[in-house]
Amino acid sequence: MKKFLKGLGVLFFGSGLIVYTIMFFMETPELRPVFIMMDVIMGFFLFLLLRKKKPKQTSLTRSASRSSASPTPKPKKYSSYIPDPSDNFFVTNYDYLHELEQQAITPQMKDYGDIDSYRLAYEISLGALHTLKDFCYASPEGKRWYESMYHHCFNSRCDDFNFEERIEEGYQDLIENWAVYEQKFRAKKEQADFLLENGPQIRRMIIEIVKAEPGILQKDIYSRFDPAQRKAIISILQALTKEKVLFREPYKNTFKLFLKPPVLRGQL
Secondary structure, X not given: OHXXXXXXXXXXXXXXXXXXXXXXXXXXXXXXXXXXXXXXXXXXXXHHXXXXXXXXXXXXXXXXXXXXXOOOOOOOOOOOOOOXXXXXXXXXXXXXXXXXXXXXXXXXXXHOOOHHHHHHHHHHHHHHHHHHHHHHOOOHHHHHHHHHHHHOEOOOXXXXXXXXXXXXXXXXXXXXXXXXXXXHHHHHHHHHHHHHHHHHHHHHHHHHHHHHOOOEEHHHHHOOOOHHHHHHXXXXXXXXXXXXXXXXXXXXXXXXXXXXXXXXXXXX
16 A cells, blocks of 8 residues: 555656646746746655665664774773883882981071081981982982982073082081181171161161152162161061062162052052
């Protein structure tokens, strides 16, 4: 029955397509748009009747099609990186290495109040560094790690330097120039004592000067005080700026000083 109805439909729409096509050429031009539209309709239904339907996929055929469509898995590519034995040495001995590394640092003079404490800090640092070196040099991988970490260091000022040599040279300089360092620590103590005794008064004096002379140059502030206390004055000026009591504006090789920020002085 289905085949009969399909055949009847093909005959009807096929005949209609032929008839309307003939009439397109025989009738007046005003009617041609109508015949074109009818040809399209007939052709569309004829196409629906004559097209081949895709066979329904069973679960077996669907799984087969999915397996054939999926790409063949490619073998994983592994990195060619080969772990350095020194990396394993560091991980294995991390706690002990870290403890010594915290002590093997270059002492900074500003962190110490007297020369003896400064010397002791150097000796602790060197002792920790030598202990660290002896421990690392007991194995090839440890030696490699130590040399990469302490013989080939870098920072913003140097691409390759020996940290061990720097500490040893710093300690040697301290011992050979002991008198020079003693003078530096005396001056540092005098400055600290001066600030402790006179700091609050100097702060008030600087604020009054800037209030009376807005825009005064920082270098001119120094001339109002004892030249021997220049470093103490610089320290107080830096503190006032950090606390936003003073506001500085660059001017040539110095600064102009104000008690108000630019926005409150009517400046952008």
